[in-house]
Amino acid sequence: MNPKHQAEREALLAAIDVVLxxxxxxxxxxxxxxxxxxxxxxxxxxxxxxNDLFKAKRAAQSSMSETERKLRDQLAMLERRVKTLRDERDRWKTxxxxxxxxxxxxxxxxxxxxxxTASNIRTLSPRL
Incomplete structure (x- = not known):
């Protein structure tokens, strides 16, 4: 392998890691x-x-596990709940x-x- 190709390969391998x-x-x-x-x-x-290595690494990183998908769904639900609670809090403050x-x-x-009323009340003198 000529040095130019080797240098390109090393640069590409480093770039793949940085980009991913x-x-x-x-x-x-x-x-x-x-x-x-x-x-x-x-x-x-x-x-x-x-190029194939890059595509394989990209696919491996972009595919979500079932646990990660569940956690992301739960996070989205909790973020919606936080927004609802903040809106409710703002209504209570108002x-x-x-x-x-x-x-x-x-x-x-x-x-x-x-x-x-105090100015309209007159004091009566006691009757003896």
Missing amino acids: AGPPEHWTQTAVAKRAGLHRSRLAIVHTDL AARTFVRAIQVLKIENKRLKSR
Whole structure:
């Protein structure tokens, strides 16, 4: 094997690991080739064994086990529940603020009525 091919292979192998360590939406042949500093055709046509290796590793990483699928479903359900509880909490906070304002208004009104009533009451002198 000539040194150029060996250098390309080493760069591609390193690039495969780097790309697969990233987010799944970047798991493409183009990303691997670009990371290795090569054109995509070098991976797809010249180094077909590495292309097959990349596809096999990608498939192995992207397939979810039954446990992982269940956990993801449970996580999604819990996230929906958290959102529901946050919405409910916000509604309760709004209701509490409304009640606090109503109580404050009623206290002011009660104080005003008491002061008006107190000014209307006259004291009677005791009869002897």
